[in-house]
Each structure stands twice: as structure tokens, then as C-alpha cells.
Amino acid sequence: MMDWRPEPFVLGGSGRAHLRVQGLSAGYGAFLVLRNLALEARPGLTVILGPNGAGKTTLLKSLAGLIPRQGEATVDGVALPTEPDRVVAAGVALVAEGRQLFPQMSVRENLELGGWLVPKAERARRLEQAFADFPKLRERATQMAGTMSGGEQQMVAVARAMMSAPRLLMLDEPSLGLAPRMVDELLAIARRIADAGTTVLMVEQNVKKALAVADRGYVLERGVLVASGPAVLLARSSIVREAYLGAPAAAAARPIPA
Ligand SMILES: Nc1ncnc2c1ncn2[C@@H]1O[C@H](COP(=O)(O)OP(=O)(O)OP(=O)(O)O)[C@@H](O)[C@H]1O
Numbered sequence: 001m002m003d004w005r006p007e008p009f010v011l012g013g014s015g016r017a018h019l020r021v022q023g024l025s026a027g028y029g030a031f032l033v034l035r036n037l038a039l040e041a042r043p044g045l046t047v048i049l050g051p052n053g054a055g056k057t058t059l060l061k062s063l064a065g066l067i068p069r070q071g072e073a074t075v076d077g078v079a080l081p082t083e084p085d086r087v088v089a090a091g092v093a094l095v096a097e098g099r100q101l102f103p104q105m106s107v108r109e110n111l112e113l114g115g116w117l118v119p120k121a122e123r124a125r126r127l128e129q130a131f132a133d134f135p136k137l138r139e140r141a142t143q144m145a146g147t148m149s150g151g152e153q154q155m156v157a158v159a160r161a162m163m164s165a166p167r168l169l170m171l172d173e174p175s176l177g178l179a180p181r182m183v184d185e186l187l188a189i190a191r192r193i194a195d196a197g198t199t200v201l202m203v204e205q206n207v208k209k210a211l212a213v214a215d216r217g218y219v220l221e222r223g224v225l226v227a228s229g230p231a232v233l234l235a236r237s238s239i240v241r242e243a244y245l246g247a248p249a250a251a252a253a254r255p256i257p258a
Pocket residue numbers: 028031033050051052053054055056057058059
């Protein structure tokens with residue numbers, strides 16, 4: 001059996017993990033996407049912004065061990081493993097772009113799979129906690145995941161990740177393709193998870209809404225970080241206002257260097 005920590009479940013649990021990344025490079029074969037990145041995700045909610053193809057997904061995948069990476073990545077000073085199973089066992093979970101649920105399995109079964117690393121009794125306890133944290137999912141426990149709405153499926157994907165009681169939760173565009181109300185709901189869930197003690201690192205394209213719920217943020221362009229800082233300052237920076245919020249240059253504040 002693999003290692004597991006009998007930590008309290010996350011919505012109401014703890015963790016407050018601190019991720020530090022130094023000199024990170026990653027890509028696909030000879031194609032290097034990320035070059036020498038330095039960033040951190042402190043307790044709270046950190047958002048990664050940036051245009052399509054910037055390397056946001058590549059960043060999360062490399063941290064999750066799904067693609068090789070070079071450089072240093074630590075969580076609370078301990079090296080982050082490079083194999084996906086060991087990353088999960090180290091308390092780091094990824095909700096990938098596109099959710100990747102098992103559509104022919106029920107909501108409950110999908111959630112149980114999120115707790116596959118932990119003993120059965122603990123898994124049952126966490127499932128109960130997940131239903132308490134996501135009451136909508138309890139109502140839908142026996143529904144096939146593939147028949148749920150996009151927003152509901154995204155909620156299942158987040159709840160499934162929480163079944164591993166992560167200290168660090170990585171979310172790749174949780175609001176992708178959702179109606180505005182569901183976008184707000186998913187971002188509020190991310191905020192609640194961060195407030196309950198799980199560090200959240202989230203990629204988002206809803207720049208305004210993401211900066212409104214985040215504590216800190218980074219802007220990634222063509223594999224390089226071009227700005228970073230507290231979310232309130234980033235929202236006012238010219239680099240974000242001009243490129244992502246459609247504001248005229250004259251009204252903008254000075255950029256924050258990365
Ligand atoms: N499996 C792959 N093989 C080769 N190249 C890839 C692969 N996945 C992504 N890429 C390339 O890596 C670069 C970064 O892609 P990535 O998916 O990380 O961007 P992103 O910032 O997440 O974009 P989006 O906002 O569209 O999701 C792109 O040029 C993309 O074409």
C-alpha cells in the first residue's frame with residue numbers, strides 16, 4: 001500500500017502548502033515550451049493567466065509529473081516527485097483541462113476513484129465529506145457522470161481531486177466553456193478550498209473574475225513569465241489591462257515586472 005496521511009479532508013481541513021519552482025523547463029520532445037521559470041504558490045489562491053498556447057497547461061502537467069521537467073520544484077521544502085502517482089501521494093492533485101471523468105460511471109464511482117490511494121474506511125469518510133462539501137453531488141450520486149451538465153462535471157472533477165485530500169490543488173481552466181453563473185460558482189469553490197487551507201494554483205482565462213478571487217497571479221506568455229504580483233495590483237497593471245481586459249493604454253498603471 002502506498003503512503004497516505006490521515007489528514008482532515010480539505011474543505012475544513014488544513015495543509016497550507018508552499019510550492020516553490022526554480023529554473024523550470026518543460027516541453028514535448030525537443031520542443032521546449034517553458035524556459036527557466038521561477039514561481040511560487042503560497043497558501044491561498046494563485047492564478048496563472050496568459051494567452052492560448054502560452055504553456056499554462058504544460059506548467060501544471062509538468063508539476064503533476066505527466067510530462068518530464070527540469071529544474072527544482074519543492075513543496076514545503078521537500079522535492080516534488082516526478083512520477084504522477086508519487087505526486088498525488090505527496091499531496092498534490094491536478095484537475096486537468098477537460099475534466100477527464102469516467103462518463104459511464106456514476107458520480108459516486110468517479111469520486112471513489114479520487115480516493116484510490118487511501119484505505120477503504122478512510123475513503124468512505126472522505127466521500128461523505130465530499131458530499132457534505134458539494135451537496136449538489138449527493139443528490140446526483142447515482143447519475144452517470146457523462147450525463148451531467150458541463151458545470152456539474154467540473155464540480156465532480158474538483159470533488160474527485162479533493163478525495164485525495166491534497167495540500168496543493170492545481171486547477172486547469174475550471175470555468176472553461178461554462179455559463180457565467182457556473183463560472184462564478186466554480187471560482188467561488190476554488191476560493192473556498194483555498195480558504196479552508198488547501199493551497200490552490202489555478203490557470204484561468206476569465207482574467208477579471210480570476211483576479212477578483214485570487215490572492216496573487218502570474219502572466220505567462222510564450223513560455224515566459226512577464227508579470228507577477230498581488231491580484232489587486234495585477235488587475236490594475238497596464239500589461240493585464242491592455243492585453244486581457246481591453247483597457248486603453250493611457251488609463252493604465254505601470255507594469256509589474258516578473
Ligand atoms: N502533446 C503535445 N505535443 C507537442 N506540443 C504540445 C503538446 N501539448 C501542447 N503542445 C504545445 O505546447 C505549447 C503550449 O501549450 P499549452 O497547452 O501548455 O498552452 P496553454 O497555455 O495551456 O494554452 P490554452 O490556453 O489554449 O489551454 C503550444 O505551442 C502547444 O501546441
